[in-house]
Amino acid sequence: MADKDDIKEGKDFGIGIPQQNKPFYVKGAGALDWGMQNRLARIFNPASGRTVMLAFDHGYFQGPTTGLERMDLTIVPLIAYADVLMCTRGALRSVIPPSATNAIVLRCSGGQSILTELSRELIAVDIDDAIRINAAAITTQIYIGAEYEHQSIKNLVQLIDTGNRYGIPTMAVTGVGAQMKRDERYFSLATRIAAELGAHYVKSYFIEEGFERVCAGCPVPIVIAGGKKLPELDALTMAHQAIDQGAAGVDMGRNIFQSDDPVAMIQAVGAVVHSNEKPEKAFQLYQQLKARNVPDRTRVARSS
Numbered sequence: 049m050a051d052k053d054d055i056k057e058g059k060d061f062g063i064g065i066p067q068q069n070k071p072f073y074v075k076g077a078g079a080l081d082w083g084m085q086n087r088l089a090r091i092f093n094p095a096s097g098r099t100v101m102l103a104f105d106h107g108y109f110q111g112p113t114t115g116l117e118r119m120d121l122t123i124v125p126l127i128a129y130a131d132v133l134m135c136t137r138g139a140l141r142s143v144i145p146p147s148a149t150n151a152i153v154l155r156c157s158g159g160q161s162i163l164t165e166l167s168r169e170l171i172a173v174d175i176d177d178a179i180r181i182n183a184a185a186i187t188t189q190i191y192i193g194a195e196y197e198h199q200s201i202k203n204l205v206q207l208i209d210t211g212n213r214y215g216i217p218t219m220a221v222t223g224v225g226a227q228m229k230r231d232e233r234y235f236s237l238a239t240r241i242a243a244e245l246g247a248h249y250v251k252s253y254f255i256e257e258g259f260e261r262v263c264a265g266c267p268v269p270i271v272i273a274g275g276k277k278l279p280e281l282d283a284l285t286m287a288h289q290a291i292d293q294g295a296a297g298v299d300m301g302r303n304i305f306q307s308d309d310p311v312a313m314i315q316a317v318g319a320v321v322h323s324n325e326k327p328e329k330a331f332q333l334y335q336q337l338k339a340r341n342v343p344d345r346t347r348v349a350r351s352s
């Protein structure tokens with residue numbers, strides 16, 4: 049039986065103080081349901097409104113990518129510094145400790161490889177499994193202008209509709225076919241199509257010319273992919289320019305896990321994204337962290 053002893057009547061109702069209904073801070077997400085907003089708040093840090101997503105889903109079409117051969121050794125040490133882990137369910141279940149409290153953005157497409165046509169994807173994860181995994185968002189790629197453009201858009205629509213049923217947001221990734229020009233016109237088109245179809249946020253690439261207009265023309269947040277490995281200062285400069293011009297964060301892979309010091313690099317990226325650190329200062333932080341680094345796993349392995 050419920051304990052009813054010593055129950056007191058409520059008397060402090062804050063009469064005269066209006067209940068606060070703060071607008072939700074994620075771009076374009078003000079009218080979403082509580083569960084959607086809560087999941088987006090796990091992705092976009094409420095303090096900065098931005099996100100550092102660590103992308104290590106590359107193996108789903110290109111196998112054991114450099115830096116991802118042993119994800120237990122290279123990715124697990126980075127978990128503490130990422131807001132989000134973006135990966136496949138296979139990587140998650142096989143190497144990521146379930147005690148990790150990062151938001152998970154689950155790669156839900158597949159069906160092609162580097163040996164075949166990249167745009168020919170299908171949805172390769174059931175929504176039930178995304179829920180079982182406790183995904184904060186689900187994701188697939190759209191290949192605007194590519195051979196299988198229509199199928200890839202269909203995949204996105206399917207994912208958005210199933211996610212909406214359960215309050216799980218969808219991130220659309222703008223995949224770029226080899227023959228596409230990476231310019232303002234292309235990314236304005238691709239990001240806007242994704243948002244109009246209902247994607248809750250979009251992953252794009254940074255471009256030197258017109259990125260600010262790409263962000264402005266997209267009614268939901270844009271996060272940038274890192275792309276191919278650059279020298280650390282260049283990657284930090286790219287992240288800084290993207291944030292400065294309206295990106296809500298990064299979804300970075302190779303420029304972190306292929307860095308000379310991935311643990312230092314992810315912290316430097318975090319300083320740019322969350323604290324508006326200038327690239328030179330963030331690079332200094334990278335160098336300091338690298339200098340005072342604990343022995344890396346190669347040295348440990350050799351000495352044991």
Ligand code: 5RP
Binds near residue numbers: 104221273275299300
């Ligand atoms: C591949 C992806 C990757 O997650 C994305 O490209 C991010 O990785 P990187 O920073 O290495 O480009 O979506 O389809």
